[in-house]
Amino acid sequence: RKEVEQDPGPFNVPEGATVAFNCTYSNSASQSFFWYRQDCRKEPKLLMSVYSSGNEDGRFTAQLNRASQYISLLIRDSKLSDSATYLCVVITTGGGNKLTFGTGTQLKVEL
Amino acid sequence: SAVISQKPSRDICQRGTSLTIQCQVDSQVTMMFWYRQQPGQSLTLIATANQGSEATYESGFVIDKFPISRPNLTFSTLTVSNMSPEDSSIYLCSVRLARPTDTQYFGPGTRLTVL
Numbered sequence: 001r002k003e004v005e006q007d008p009g010p011f012n013v014p015e016g017a018t019v020a021f022n023c024t025y026s027n028s029a030s031q032s033f034f035w036y037r038q039d040c041r042k043e044p045k046l047l048m049s050v051y052s053s054g055n056e057d058g059r060f061t062a063q064l065n066r067a068s069q070y071i072s073l074l075i076r077d078s079k080l081s082d083s084a085t086y087l088c089v090v091i092t093t094g095g096g097n098k099l100t101f102g103t104g105t106q107l108k109v110e111l
Numbered sequence: 112s113a114v115i116s117q118k119p120s121r122d123i124c125q126r127g128t129s130l131t132i133q134c135q136v137d138s139q140v141t142m143m144f145w146y147r148q149q150p151g152q153s154l155t156l157i158a159t160a161n162q163g164s165e166a167t168y169e170s171g172f173v174i175d176k177f178p179i180s181r182p183n184l185t186f187s188t189l190t191v192s193n194m195s196p197e198d199s200s201i202y203l204c205s206v207r208l209a210r211p212t213d214t215q216y217f218g219p220g221t222r223l224t225v226l
Contacts, residue, residue, distance in 0.1 A: 032213070043203055043217035044154065087153060097207075098144075098169075099215055101153040 001026055006088050006102035013109055017078050021105045023071040023088030032091040033064055035073050038104065039084045047073075047086070078109045113138055113206050115218035123224045124194055131190045132221045134204030139184035144205040145177070148220070154203065160187050194225045 006023045013019050025033075033050035048055065050062040050071055061074040071088055088102035114137040124130050134143070145157040157177055158168045166179040180188045191198050204218040 041222075043219050045217070046214055049212070098156055098159070099154075101155075103153040 002103075003027060003092075003100050004088055004090050004102040006086075006105045008103055008105060010106040010108050013078055013107070015078055015080060015109055015111055017109075018074065018076045019078055019107060020075075021073045021086055021088075021107075023073075023102055025069050025071070025088075025090045025100075027090070027092045028069065030069075030090045030092045033062075033071050034089040034091075034099075035060075035062055035071075036087040036089055036101075037084045038087055044087055044101075075107075078107075080109050080111070083107055083109045112214075113140065113208055113216040115204055115206060115216060117202075117204055117218040117221050119221060120219065121222040121224075123226065125226055126195055128194055129190055129192045130194065130223060131188050132202055132204075134187045134189070134218055136185045136206050138208075140206040140208065141184065142207040143181065143187050144207070144215075145179065145187075145189045146203040146205060146217075148201040148203060150200070157189070157202075191223065194223075196225045199223055199225045 004025050035047040036044040037047045038044040048057050048062050050064045052064050054063045059076045063072045085104040085106045087104045090100050116135045118133045143160045146154040147157055148154045156169050157172045158166045160166045160179045160181040162181050162184050176192055178190045201220040201222050203220045207215045
């Protein structure tokens with residue numbers, strides 16, 4: 001089982017739709033969680049950190065469920081510019097504070 | 112934030128040769144990392160390169176194949192040695208900044224094709 005698992009997609013959604021991505025992690029010692037965005041042929045960039053209480057940044061909402069070892073990202077009112085691959089990232093205690101990446105979920109927002 | 116540049120941005124190399132990738136950061140950072148992203152896959156950590164100590168390699172990666180230098184707090188190099196087509200990948204340099212928030216930044220990557 002992979003340490004961080006995501007549905008690879010692609011998710012094809014119309015502009016204005018709400019879309020949700022899920023991510024599960026296998027190591028219960030994981031301590032920090034992030035969503036990164038990677039555009040085609042570009043480097044990953046931090047989208048947002050994920051806190052236990054959940055957090056929101058404009059149209060983006062991230063949730064963490066430690067009991068189920070599950071992270072989610074909700075995008076409301078999708079824009080064409082949201083088209084990218086979204087990477088779930090986890091840092092695990094005792095792992096040298098290294099980032100472990102999921103394989104990414106591809107989103108395509110269409111007219 | 113951190114601004115990271117990498118050279119070269121891309122290269123096409125012959126089997127059996129070596130390529131050294133340079134990474135320059137605009138500020139002094141303790142923790143630098145080298146990742147590989149193979150086509151259609153996510154990022155895999157090759158090694159952690161902290162200044163003043165030997166690089167720490169992840170399982171499946173060895174110093175003879177991927178020697179790393181970290182001469183100061185703003186610069187690092189990764190060499191891909193004795194290349195084979197399986198080494199064709201994007202190689203990314205990354206740094207972690209603790210302040211104002213613990214955030215990891217990535218360079219633009221070096222796209223390597225081995226013939």
